[in-house]
Structures are given as C-alpha cells and as structure tokens.
Amino acid sequence: MPEEPAFHAARLGGVAPLPKKHIRGRGHRAAMSKREGPTDQEIFSFPDLVFKELLAALCALAVLVLWSVLVDAPLKGIADPNWTENPAKAPWYFVGLQELLVYFDPWIAGVMVPLFIIVGLAALPYLDTNPQGKGYYSIRPRKLVVPMFLFGYVLWFGLIVVGQFLRGPNWQFYWPWEDWSIPKSAERALVNLPVHWGALAVLAYFGLGLLLPAIIWRKMWRSMGAIRYVAAWSLALFMWAVVIKIALRLAFHVKYILVTPYFNI
Amino acid sequence: MRLFSRITHTQLWKSIFRHGFEDTPRNRALAVLTNSLLHLHPVALPESASRVRFTFCLGGLTFFMFLVETVTGILLMFYYRPVPEYAYLDMKLLEHTVIFGMFLRNIHRWAGHAMVILVMLHMLRVFLTGSYKPPREFNWVIGVLLLVATLLLSFTGYLLPWDQIALWAITVGTKMAGATPFLGADGPFHDLFNIHPNNDLRFLLLGDNEVGGNALLRFYVLHCVLLPVIGGVLMFVHFWRVRKDGGISRPL
Numbered sequence: 098m099p100e101e102p103a104f105h106a107a108r109l110g111g112v113a114p115l116p117k118k119h120i121r122g123r124g125h126r127a128a129m130s131k132r133e134g135p136t137d138q139e140i141f142s143f144p145d146l147v148f149k150e151l152l153a154a155l156c157a158l159a160v161l162v163l164w165s166v167l168v169d170a171p172l173k174g175i176a177d178p179n180w181t182e183n184p185a186k187a188p189w190y191f192v193g194l195q196e197l198l199v200y201f202d203p204w205i206a207g208v209m210v211p212l213f214i215i216v217g218l219a220a221l222p223y224l225d226t227n228p229q230g231k232g233y234y235s236i237r238p239r240k241l242v243v244p245m246f247l248f249g250y251v252l253w254f255g256l257i258v259v260g261q262f263l264r265g266p267n268w269q270f271y272w273p274w275e276d277w278s279i280p281k282s283a284e285r286a287l288v289n290l291p292v293h294w295g296a297l298a299v300l301a302y303f304g305l306g307l308l309l310p311a312i313i314w315r316k317m318w319r320s321m322g323a324i325r326y327v328a329a330w331s332l333a334l335f336m337w338a339v340v341i342k343i344a345l346r347l348a349f350h351v352k353y354i355l356v357t358p359y360f361n362i
Numbered sequence: 363m364r365l366f367s368r369i370t371h372t373q374l375w376k377s378i379f380r381h382g383f384e385d386t387p388r389n390r391a392l393a394v395l396t397n398s399l400l401h402l403h404p405v406a407l408p409e410s411a412s413r414v415r416f417t418f419c420l421g422g423l424t425f426f427m428f429l430v431e432t433v434t435g436i437l438l439m440f441y442y443r444p445v446p447e448y449a450y451l452d453m454k455l456l457e458h459t460v461i462f463g464m465f466l467r468n469i470h471r472w473a474g475h476a477m478v479i480l481v482m483l484h485m486l487r488v489f490l491t492g493s494y495k496p497p498r499e500f501n502w503v504i505g506v507l508l509l510v511a512t513l514l515l516s517f518t519g520y521l522l523p524w525d526q527i528a529l530w531a532i533t534v535g536t537k538m539a540g541a542t543p544f545l546g547a548d549g550p551f552h553d554l555f556n557i558h559p560n561n562d563l564r565f566l567l568l569g570d571n572e573v574g575g576n577a578l579l580r581f582y583v584l585h586c587v588l589l590p591v592i593g594g595v596l597m598f599v600h601f602w603r604v605r606k607d608g609g610i611s612r613p614l
Binding site: 140142146154161164166170181185187189190191194207219221222223225228229231233 | 387390391393394400403404405406407408409410412414416419422423426427430446450453457464465467468469470471472473475476478485486489490491492493494495496498499502503506507509510513516517520523524525526527528529530531533534535537538539540541542543546548549550551572573574611612613
C-alpha cells in the first residue's frame with residue numbers, strides 16, 4: 098500500500114471518535130501550520146520512524162556489547178584512605194573543572210563556574226531573541242550566539258583533554274610521550290596584582306564589557322532590553338574571563354588579579 | 363496459517379492486540395495509538411523530521427542508554443552490597459564467580475560513559491538546529507536539568523566499586539562542595555552562618571568528614587533510587603513537551 102501523504106483522523110474509520118487534536122495535539126497543529134514546507138510529506142510513525150529507531154538502538158547495543166567483551170571496566174586496588182593516588186583525577190567529565198583549579202580557587206573552579214554554566218545554558222533560550230535559524234543546522238543567521246556557544250563547548254572539552262591526558266603527578270604538565278617518573282621543576286614564583294590595579298582591572302573589564310557593545314550595537318541593546326542584555330553579556334564576560342585568567346597565569350605568572358581579605362580572584 | 367488465524371481470533375489475543383496485520387493506514391495508525399510505549403510518537407510526522415542526519419538519533423540513544431543502565435543496574439544490585447566491608451569484594455566476586463558478571467559490569471560502566479557523551483552531543487545538535495527557540499524554551503531547560511541529572515548519576519556511580527580510583531575521584535569531586543561560598547567550610551563567607559566542617563555542604567554529601575561508609579551508602583541510594591526517579595520524571599516531561607511544543611523542530 099503506497100504512503101498516504103496527508104493523514105486524517107477521519108480515515109481511521111473505526112476509531113474516528115478520536116478528535117484530531119488527540120492525535121497530533123493542539124499546540125502541534127498551531128506550531129506546524131506556519132512551517133509546512135511544500136515538499137515535506139507526512140509519513141506514518143509506524144513503521145517508518147519506529148523501524149529507524151529500532152535499527153539505531155540495535156546498532157548502539159551491538160557496539161556496546163562488542164566494547165564490553167573487548168574492554169574491561171577499570172578496577173584498581175581496594176579503597177585505602179591512607180594511600181593517596183597521585184594524580185587523583187575526578188571522573189573525566191569533571192576533569193575540566195579540576196584543571197581550572199590550577200588557575201582559580203576551588204570556590205570559583207568547582208562551584209561558581211559549573212553554576213554559571215548551568216544557569217547560562219538554562220537561560221539561553223530566553224536570552225537569544227533571534228527568531229531566525231530554527232529547525233535546521235544554521236550558523237549564518239546566528240552570527241553571535243553560535244560562536245559564543247561553540248567557544249564554551251570547545252573550552253569545556255579542551256580543558257578535559259588537558260586534565261585527562263596531559264597532567265601527571267602533582268598535576269604537573271606532561272606530554273603523552275614524557276615519563277611521569279621524572280619530576281618536573283617547580284613553577285616560577287607567582288605574583289599578585291596590587292589591590293588598586295586589580296580592582297581597577299576587574300571594574301574596567303566588566304564596566305567596559307557591558308558598556309561598549311551596547312554603544313557599538315545600539316540595535317542589539319534596544320531589541321534585547323536591559324535585563325536580557327546585562328544577563329547575556331555578563332555570562333559571556335565571565336566565560337571569557339576564565340580564558341583571560343588562564344592566559345595571564347601562563348604568560349605573566351599571575352596568581353590573583355584581585356586580592357581581598359574575604360576572597361581572591 | 364489456519365492455526366495462526368484461529369489464535370488471532372481468540373478473545374485473549376484480541377484483548378491484547380487491538381489491530382490487524384494488513385498494511386493499511388488504519389492499522390499503521392493503530393499500531394502507534396494502541397501501544398502505550400509507541401504512543402510517545404505522533405501517528406504521523408513530516409518526512410523531514412524522521413531523517414537520521416537531522417537528529418542522529420542522539421536523544422533517543424541517550425534514552426536507550428538509560429534503559430540499558432536500568433536493566434544492568436538492577437541486575438548488578440543482586441550482587442552488590444554498599445558497605446566498605448563488601449563493596450570491593452563484590453566487584454571481585456562479580457569478576458571471578460558470577461557468570462557474565464564482568465560483562466554485566468562492563469556494559470553498565472561503558473553505557474554510563476556513552477550516556478554522558480550522547481547527552482552532550484544531543485545538546486549540541488539541539489543548539490545547532492536552533493531547536494531551543496520558542497515554543498521550545500522550557501523543554502531546553504528540562505534538557506539542561508537532565509544533563510545535570512545524568513552527570514550526577516554517573517558521579518554517584520563512580521564511588522560504588524570502592525577502589526582507589528573511586529575513592530580519590532570522589533574525594534577530589536566532593537572537596538569542591540566544601541569550597542561553596544557561604545555553605546562550605548572552606549568557602550568564602552563561611553563564618554557568616556557559622557559553617558564548619560561538621561555542618562557544611564560536603565558533610566551533607568558524605569555524611570562524614572571524609573569519604574567512608576556513610577558516603578558509600580548515600581551515593582548508593584542516590585545512584586539507585588533518588589536520581590533515577592528524578593531523571594525518569596524529567597524524561598517523562600521532556601518527551602511529553604517534545605510532542606506538545608510541536609514535535610521535532612523544522613525550518614520555518
């Protein structure tokens with residue numbers, strides 16, 4: 098039997114009492130009415146879609162079974178609180194945050210950064226007001242938000258790669274071909290910025306960072322509104338600040354940009 | 363064939379299966395409508411929404427990994443005791459005395475990693491296709507919570523083998539909780555609420571000042587009961603909202 102291009106509940110015959118909204122949902126119909134492309138035929142979920150899903154699941158299961166036959170899950174000696182692993186690494190998906198411990202105090206690397214990532218991700222649909230580029234792989238109509246997101250995504254995995262594969266005993270940097278048993282020389286003495294310069298730098302960074310884009314791109318400021326604009330750019334500035342701090346540490350051996358009696362940044 | 367036909371005409375059969383086998387539009391629709399699991403799907407959908415190269419099945423495969431984890435996890439629970447005296451021993455018994463025990467643990471471990479990777483890739487796919495935009499904003503938020511639930515599920519499971527990797531990974535990971543501003547004993551402003559090592563966030567997680575028996579039991583309960591239930595509820599809402607917000611996103 099050939100595909101029926103347009104499906105209607107009425108064709109069900111026996112189950113006709115079901116109103117159409119029960120089958121597709123009211124929101125669905127309202128949302129769909131605008132964007133039905135001319136060539137986009139309707140197909141039945143069963144078997145067309147269900148079969149694809151079954152195939153995907155079976156392929157995944159096959160890979161999983163094969164992998165589990167070939168590679169054993171790691172298991173070291175029994176847990177011993179008196180014998181510290183060196184290096185002691187977090188699970189791989191948190192190793193990026195652990196890597197940030199080199200550059201930040203734990204309350205930033207382990208608490209504020211993940212918190213900002215989660216809040217920023219959750220807020221994304223409410224901050225990105227651009228209605229374009231929906232429902233297909235789109236980069237060109239979203240020149241601002243796509244690079245921003247990909248920057249964070251690559252940063253996340255970049256830090257994981259460094260922490261997971263390039264850190265040895267005492268969290269020292271080792272290339273994969275270097276021998277962990279050869280100790281690394283201690284890092285050069287680190288410096289802190291003087292308090293007034295540090296405070297000025299932080300204020301200038303966030304002040305200008307929030308002010309300049311609004312002045313340069315007036316249209317964006319107007320279309321986003323104050324709350325959206327400040328929230329979105331603050332999150333972006335925090336993300337870039339992570340990279341800036343890493344660069345300052347690597348290039349100029351800066352430990353803290355701002356030292357206060359209560360916390361250090 | 364006659365026998366088959368007689369079986370399919372019994373009251374028992376017809377009480378279970380509500381549609382015939384002829385390839386008719388009606389039966390195709392009923393196959394989805396009368397099956398509680400398949401009913402996650404719409405009866406019909408635009409052809410473009412079912413293309414593998416659009417979704418790469420990433421969300422569905424994440425869910426599939428969750429199902430694999432549930433099945434293998436329940437089986438592992440038969441062999442595992444969450445106390446320091448037995449946890450590591452049970453790993454060894456699983457490896458050496460339980461038939462397919464090592465295979466079971468391997469699948470559980472690797473499917474867990476696969477789930478974390480797949481959920482991150484699914485998020486990238488949804489982002490790149492702009493599928494978080496209205497009317498799907500809230501479902502993206504549910505998705506972010508599911509990402510967090512997935513990471514916590516994996517993290518709590520990491521401690522259970524009770525080996526050196528587990529102990530020190532969780533020690534490193536939970537040290538962060540102690541650095542939380544206001545609520546961690548090592549965090550800034552901790553003295554504001556009189557927070558010290560015996561009443562801070564880290565102590566709440568571990569039930570102790572270090573990773574020990576209390577932490578193992580807490581992580582076990584979180585891993586096997588609380589987080590899967592939270593994840594399940596969030597998944598239920600997530601899938602429901604995909605349908606209610608207009609199905610899989612497509613070009614305007």
